[in-house]
Amino acid sequence: MVRPIPFAVTALALVALAVAPHAQDMPSAPAAKEGSERPAWQAHGLKVQNPNSPFDEVVSGLYFRSKETQDMQADDFNNPGFLAVEQGEELWSKVDGAAGKSCASCHNEASTSMKGVAAAYPKWNEKLGKPVNLEQRINICRSGALKAEPWAFGSSELTAMTTYVRNQSRGMPVAVKVDGPMTPWFERGQSLYYQRNGQLDLACASCHEKNHGKYLRADFLSQGQSNGFPVYRLRDQRLVPLHERMEGCMQDVRATPFKPLSDEFLALETYVAWRGLGLPVETPAVRN
Known part of the structure; x- marks a missing residue:
């Protein structure tokens, strides 16, 4: 007579099979061959x-x-990502906030003023006493210089502006x-x-x-x-x-x-x- 395998043992075996291929100390998949x-x-x-x-x-x-x-x-x-670059370029010159300013009001042409900037982020912010990344730096400018509402993380506006500013450092x-x-x-x-x-x-x-x-x-x-x-x-x-x-x-x-x-x-x-x-x-x- 064949005895049934306990459910707990079966479950543990399935977990082991699922995890084993991913563990770094297990035999790994072969490297891609040339010509693939x-x-x-x-x-x-x-x-x-x-x-x-x-x-x-x-x-x-x-x-x-x-x-x-x-x-x-x-x-x-x-490159479909360039649709966001174009959106960011439009937002760069768009007046927003109580101060009646745009990014361009302070930074002029992004192709000049933003060249190389994003390549150095995250960067230390002395006022906050901690580093900030580019998305945070953009929102600091919005709430400070522009007196505008910060953009939410993941919003099309913040992602587009981040993409546009980083694009000015492309190749650097x-x-x-x-x-x-x-x-x-x-x-x-x-x-x-x-x-x-x-x-x-x-x-x-x-x-x-x-x-x-x-x-x-x-x-x-x-x-x-x-x-x-x-x-x-x-x-x-x-x-x-x-x-x-x-x-x-x-x-x-x-x-x-x-x-x-x-x-x-x-x-x-x-x-x-x-x-x-x-x-x-x-x-x-x-x-x-």
């Missing part, structure tokens, strides 16, 4: 700028995508500073990057440091660089801010995510930017 639909990302690495970098070379997420996606990003007419190297008062935030972000989370017990490093260049189910893992954000995600058919993507990653490992623009995500953004020092700003990038 994925490009040879190894040919596009840049020498690291910091001896403490976990990488031998840093590689933009662009080169972990298909040739078709790379071509879409490179063509400003076909990521140059975030992590010394001085930024050091504790950098260290906090580093700790969060290696912290395992969720039911799947995975950290950012589990995918983007230990297993980049390999498949996770149907996805080809990158180094998780932030130089292209906000990015146009083909899956979502819209631009996605960095903190929303981080939020999604935490949900993917069955963890309770931090809130966008929280201190935790701000520290993590600082550390991730440091990991990509020297990579060119690509905003708006296109990803899967």
Whole structure:
């Protein structure tokens, strides 16, 4: 007589099968072979700028995508993220708020005044006594100089303006500073990057440091660089801010995510930017 397998044992076996392919200390999927639909990302690495970098070379997420996606990003007419750049350009000169000003009232032409600015964010804000990222800096200007209501995170306006300002630095190297008062935030972000989370017990490093260049189910893992954000995600058919993507990653490992623009995500953004020092700003990038 065959005895039935207890339900608890069956459940544990299913959990083990679900988690095992994702654990960083388990045998990983083979790297993509040359000649497959994925490009040879190894040919596009840049020498690291910091001896403490976990990488031998840093590689933009662009080169972990298909040739078709790379071509879409490179063509400003076909890159769907440029609709947000155009929207941001309109908002730049739009008068808003009680002060009767626009961004252009103080900063004139964005192509000149914003060149290189976004490449250095997150950045220390002396008045607040903490770093701010670009979205926060935009809203500080709105509530201060413009006397206007801050835009909500994830709103089309804030995402478009963030994309437009970052686009003025396109091609310039990521140059975030992590010394001085930024050091504790950098260290906090580093700790969060290696912290395992969720039911799947995975950290950012589990995918983007230990297993980049390999498949996770149907996805080809990158180094998780932030130089292209906000990015146009083909899956979502819209631009996605960095903190929303981080939020999604935490949900993917069955963890309770931090809130966008929280201190935790701000520290993590600082550390991730440091990991990509020297990579060119690509905003708006296109990803899967």
